[in-house]
Amino acid sequence: MLRRCARLLRTTGALCGPKRGRSFSSEVLHVDHSLPNPSWNEDMRLLFDQFMKKSEDGSWKRLPSYKYNPTERIEDVKIFFPDAKLLKEQMSQAQLFPRSLGEGVGFEYAMFHNHVEDRTVCIFQGGPHLQGAPGFLHGGAIATMIDSTLGMCAILTGGIAMTANLNINFRRPIPLCSVVVINCQLDRVEGRKLFVSCNVRSMDEKTLYSEATSTFVKLDPKKKIDIRASGAFYTNLQ
Numbered sequence: 001m002l003r004r005c006a007r008l009l010r011t012t013g014a015l016c017g018p019k020r021g022r023s024f025s026s027e028v029l030h031v032d033h034s035l036p037n038p039s040w041n042e043d044m045r046l047l048f049d050q051f052m053k054k055s056e057d058g059s060w061k062r063l064p065s066y067k068y069n070p071t072e073r074i075e076d077v078k079i080f081f082p083d084a085k086l087l088k089e090q091m092s093q094a095q096l097f098p099r100s101l102g103e104g105v106g107f108e109y110a111m112f113h114n115h116v117e118d119r120t121v122c123i124f125q126g127g128p129h130l131q132g133a134p135g136f137l138h139g140g141a142i143a144t145m146i147d148s149t150l151g152m153c154a155i156l157t158g159g160i161a162m163t164a165n166l167n168i169n170f171r172r173p174i175p176l177c178s179v180v181v182i183n184c185q186l187d188r189v190e191g192r193k194l195f196v197s198c199n200v201r202s203m204d205e206k207t208l209y210s211e212a213t214s215t216f217v218k219l220d221p222k223k224k225i226d227i228r229a230s231g232a233f234y235t236n237l238q
């Protein structure tokens with residue numbers, strides 16, 4: 001496993017150190033990171049191909065994923081924000097956390113959604129920069145992917161919502177650089193509350209790594225979100 005991680009670090013160039021500066025070119029904006037790249041191991045590719053096959057009849061759909069929140073989504077979210085200009089800047093400049101690390105060293109994942117069954121599946125290969133206990137994934141990294149997958153499931157089935165509550169049971173440690181499957185479903189809807197749950201299993205489904213339940217709350221258009229509070233963020237970056 002450690003050898004596999006070392007190979008990953010070499011192929012992705014992570015040992016060369018961090019790159020300086022930021023690029024906001026449209027080329028960077030439009031790279032879909034939920035497609036196979038050289039850092040994906042065989043298991044990841046196999047699962048990806050299996051889900052692409054399942055997507056052929058339209059029951060499953062691959063969810064594209066970018067470093068930035070796609071500004072096409074702005075129509076869906078702008079009713080919640082009083083300042084549309086600031087929102088647009090935020091969505092196109094700030095990076096989505098799970099896509100903010102270099103290729104292969106952090107979160108490699110692809111999600112698929114089934115609209116009929118209200119289910120979202122994420123295939124996830126956690127790279128060497130997500131280490132917690134030696135040789136295993138950090139719990140926060142696991143929580144990030146669980147939250148992201150549950151979030152997609154909630155948003156795609158119920159509309160724009162935020163995580164209000166997240167409970168995770170970590171049953172077994174997840175080996176670094178292994179591939180796991182996060183299986184999410186919408187359990188029920190009560191008013192603005194969307195109850196979702198998931199399990200995280202090994203590729204052969206024999207090992208149950210984690211289980212989680214979560215409540216997402218659909219945003220209320222009457223309650224505006226003021227992102228001016230993150231003004232310091234822009235000052236520091238520029």
Ligand SMILES: CCCCC/C=C\C/C=C\C/C=C\C/C=C/CCCC(=O)SCCNC(=O)CCNC(=O)[C@H](O)C(C)(C)COP(=O)(O)OP(=O)(O)OC[C@H]1O[C@@H](n2cnc3c(N)ncnc32)[C@H](O)[C@@H]1OP(=O)(O)O
Pocket residue numbers: 069070073077080147148149150151152155160161162163164165191192193215217218219220223
């Ligand atoms: C705008 C964000 C979304 C934008 C998405 C845009 C595009 C999507 C594109 C790509 C998506 C990419 C990734 C998608 C995945 C994302 C996953 C990440 C999601 C997050 O990482 S997100 C960050 C962490 N998240 C927060 O930062 C939330 C902080 N929080 C709040 O902002 C408020 O708290 C809020 C809005 C949650 C509710 O506030 P509110 O004022 O609208 O609602 P209110 O309090 O009135 O509650 C209404 C009913 O929910 C019940 N309720 C409330 N809180 C509860 C709790 N904790 N447990 C159980 N029930 C709860 C009440 O009991 C009441 O229930 P009842 O109706 O029965 O009385």
